[in-house]
Amino acid sequence: MRKDIFVSFLSVIISTVLIFGALGELKAANAELKPIAKEDIKAAFIYGSPVGKEGYAFAHDKGRRALEQLGYKATALEGIPETTQFEKSVRDLIEQGYNVIYATSFGYGRYVERLADQYPNVYFNHATGDVTKTNLATYMGRLYQSQYLAGIAAALKTKSDKIGYVVSFPIPEVVSQVNAFTLGARSVNPKAVVEVKWTNSWYDPVAESGAGLELVNTGSDVIMAYLDTMSAQIAAAEKGAFAIGCSSSGAEALPKAYLTAPIFDWAKFYTADIERVVKGTWKGEFQFFGLESGVVEIDALTDNNADSAREAVQKAHDAIASGLLDVFAGEIKDNAGKVRVEAGRSLTDEQILTLDWFVEGVVGSIK
Amino acid sequence: MTLLDIALFGQTAVLMGTPLLLAALGEILTEKAGHMNLGVEGMMLAGAAAGFIAGFYTNSPALAFAAAGAAGAAGALIYAVLTVSLRANQIVTGFVLTIFLSGVANFVGSDLGNSTLGDGFTSVGDGGSFFSSIPFFGPVLFEQSRYVHFSLIMAAAVWIYLNKTSPGLSLRMVGENPSSADAAGIPVTFYKYSHILAGGFLCGAGGACLTLVIVKRWQESATAGMGWIAIALVIFAAWGPLKAVFGAYLFGALRGLSFKIQNAPISIGGRSLSVPAQILDLLPYIMTVVALILITLGKKRENQPPRSLGKPYFREER
Numbered sequence: 022m023r024k025d026i027f028v029s030f031l032s033v034i035i036s037t038v039l040i041f042g043a044l045g046e047l048k049a050a051n052a053e054l055k056p057i058a059k060e061d062i063k064a065a066f067i068y069g070s071p072v073g074k075e076g077y078a079f080a081h082d083k084g085r086r087a088l089e090q091l092g093y094k095a096t097a098l099e100g101i102p103e104t105t106q107f108e109k110s111v112r113d114l115i116e117q118g119y120n121v122i123y124a125t126s127f128g129y130g131r132y133v134e135r136l137a138d139q140y141p142n143v144y145f146n147h148a149t150g151d152v153t154k155t156n157l158a159t160y161m162g163r164l165y166q167s168q169y170l171a172g173i174a175a176a177l178k179t180k181s182d183k184i185g186y187v188v189s190f191p192i193p194e195v196v197s198q199v200n201a202f203t204l205g206a207r208s209v210n211p212k213a214v215v216e217v218k219w220t221n222s223w224y225d226p227v228a229e230s231g232a233g234l235e236l237v238n239t240g241s242d243v244i245m246a247y248l249d250t251m252s253a254q255i256a257a258a259e260k261g262a263f264a265i266g267c268s269s270s271g272a273e274a275l276p277k278a279y280l281t282a283p284i285f286d287w288a289k290f291y292t293a294d295i296e297r298v299v300k301g302t303w304k305g306e307f308q309f310f311g312l313e314s315g316v317v318e319i320d321a322l323t324d325n326n327a328d329s330a331r332e333a334v335q336k337a338h339d340a341i342a343s344g345l346l347d348v349f350a351g352e353i354k355d356n357a358g359k360v361r362v363e364a365g366r367s368l369t370d371e372q373i374l375t376l377d378w379f380v381e382g383v384v385g386s387i388k
Numbered sequence: 389m390t391l392l393d394i395a396l397f398g399q400t401a402v403l404m405g406t407p408l409l410l411a412a413l414g415e416i417l418t419e420k421a422g423h424m425n426l427g428v429e430g431m432m433l434a435g436a437a438a439g440f441i442a443g444f445y446t447n448s449p450a451l452a453f454a455a456a457g458a459a460g461a462a463g464a465l466i467y468a469v470l471t472v473s474l475r476a477n478q479i480v481t482g483f484v485l486t487i488f489l490s491g492v493a494n495f496v497g498s499d500l501g502n503s504t505l506g507d508g509f510t511s512v513g514d515g516g517s518f519f520s521s522i523p524f525f526g527p528v529l530f531e532q533s534r535y536v537h538f539s540l541i542m543a544a545a546v547w548i549y550l551n552k553t554s555p556g557l558s559l560r561m562v563g564e565n566p567s568s569a570d571a572a573g574i575p576v577t578f579y580k581y582s583h584i585l586a587g588g589f590l591c592g593a594g595g596a597c598l599t600l601v602i603v604k605r606w607q608e609s610a611t612a613g614m615g616w617i618a619i620a621l622v623i624f625a626a627w628g629p630l631k632a633v634f635g636a637y638l639f640g641a642l643r644g645l646s647f648k649i650q651n652a653p654i655s656i657g658g659r660s661l662s663v664p665a666q667i668l669d670l671l672p673y674i675m676t677v678v679a680l681i682l683i684t685l686g687k688k689r690e691n692q693p694p695r696s697l698g699k700p701y702f703r704e705e706r
Contacts, residue, residue, distance in 0.1 A: 071494075071498075071608045073498075073607075073608065074503075100608075217650075218647050218650060219650060221666065221669075224612075225612050226603045226605070226607040226610055226612065227404070227598065227602060227603060227610070227612060227614070227643075228612075228643070229603075230602050230603050231400060231404055231643055231644055231647060232647050234400045234403075234644075235397075235400065235644060235647040235648065238393070238396035238397065238399075238400065239393070250605070250607055251605075252603050252605065252607065255603070255604050255605060256602070256603070256604070259604070273504070274504050274605070275504075385650065
């Protein structure tokens with residue numbers, strides 16, 4: 022009996038020590054993020070799709086290669102699904118000593134949040150994310166501003182006043198792109214309409230070709246897609262339509278049809294961001310870059326464009342970059358005719374990031 | 389909707405159905421020899437990659453076609469050695485072949501992501517000829533890629549071969565009852581090898597149709613599950629080449645239909661009905677299951693699968 026009491030007493034002491042020890046360690050880990058010397062930085066980029074030679078992941082990877090050229094260690098994982106596989110891959114990376122993580126897909130969100138709590142010494146960056154912590158920053162570009170400019174180029178080119186737009190899923194990011202594109206188009210050609218087709222996938226080349234063909238067959242003569250590949254535009258160009266690319270240039274692929282593309286210059290962001298880690302000025306904050314920063318841009322307009330396009334796009338570009346023109350300034354009606362933004366008002370960032378209605382001029386619905 | 393609108397829709401449907409048709413014809417030949425090759429997806433992808441690479445470097449549609457077929461046949465050769473000579477499990481071998489060839493194709497294609505084909509590939513359509521001026525059928529069947537014409541000719545050829553020729557009869561016998569065929573003096577192993585290889589060739593050609601005609605670009609995993617639909621199509625068509633034509637274009641039309649009805653809901657009796665695209669995407673599979681049930685219930689002999697399908701043949705076990 023005495024022995025039993027002794028054993029339980031001992032175990033209580035041991036567990037108390039263990040618990041306090043663990044708490045102490047947790048506290049130590051919760052200490053502030055430390056700046057990392059340049060040679061100790063190991064950055065990891067995680068992409069949802071293969072890098073390939075064009076598109077979203079490719080644009081981010083250009084940023085990664087810019088870091089490598091500056092002498093940083095930066096690796097990439099491609100085609101990681103938005104599942105626990107992401108979490109596992111990042112854990113492996115951190116165990117290998119990676120200390121700056123760039124998660125480039127929206128769907129990684131909840132896993133990034135969990136990992137940020139578990140590894141407080143690691144810098145986490147989540148593109149298009151919506152949650153920040155002391156060691157978790159989000160970053161995204163106001164690509165919709167470039168979409169507005171691309172819309173201008175498309176509307177000046179179209180003869181049928183019908184522009185086709187192939188998209189993936191009905192999420193706010195996609196809706197805001199289509200809306201800004203349409204507003205840009207109708208700012209120079211009020212008769213222009215933008216017809217939307219959903220592929221319900223970020224990567225399905227055959228479905229994209231089918232959507233592109235369907236749009237051309239039903240009268241659109243300029244085709245745009247907010248997707249990783251240009252399959253829709255390539256299929257449509259075969260039938261004589263003009264093409265607007267997305268995220269990277271299509272000048273090489275479609276010399277006779279390519280007009281322009283809203284593009285990212287992520288190298289600008291990544292090189293500045295990694296310097297902040299070195300200097301210790303990095304903060305877990307929400308970052309939203311517009312045309313003024315150069316992170317979002319419009320590709321140089323090709324000679325396939327209408328004569329007046331270059332001037333009109335440049336004018337709008339300067340107006341947006343200098344803050345004179347707000348893409349989402351009222352009055353804006355939705356495509357059912359209801360006024361959504363009154364004259365004199367404009368959408369806030371939060372409203373832009375939660376958009377769930379199409380502007381007037383969009384043919385299509387959000388299911 | 390005018391006649392031209394319908395014709396343009398049909399044109400897309402036929403184009404989308406053509407890779408399916410080619411792969412399904414290949415699988416019909418393979419299954420008629422008594423072999424279930426689930427490597428269709430892999431062989432298509434191998435053909436898609438090889439066809440694109442050959443087309444990119446030689447700028448010759450004919451060489452690209454040959455390379456695609458050869459790549460598919462090479463994949464099928466691996467399968468044939470394993471299942472005919474070594475008598476490995478056909479289902480497992482097929483799956484492994486798909487996984488292996490997908491990896492190989494994505495690896496060899498990875499450098500050609502943004503490459504475009506030369507001028508030899510730009511005018512695949514047959515516009516302006518006498519046939520393309522026929523209303524409706526002109527745009528649907530004649531103003532099309534050569535792959536469409538090739539697949540239709542092959543469908544007819546395979547049907548005649550299976551039903552009207554003596555080697556076709558021997559082939560069916562090999563698939564139904566290899567020991568009887570062997571006893572009748574038919575070279576069973578030769579028939580199995582040759583038809584598995586021919587099947588692989590057609591699957592590879594189907595893959596090339598994707599990267600050379602439809603998408604016109606090498607994309608990683610370009611087939612995106614088409615090989616599996618092709619296998620479903622073989623069952624849907626009850627192993628008949630002509631029924632496969634109908635099935636392939638039906639499946640192709642379903643793919644196009646999901647875009648058509650997105651912005652124009654179907655209205656029945658004044659009530660508009662919106663069908664989610666996902667439902668349309670799974671219709672081919674539902675129709676295949678229904679077809680399979682009907683085949684089993686119908687007990688019509690010509691609609692049944694080859695009796696020795698999936699069974700390895702040991703001469704000594706006769």
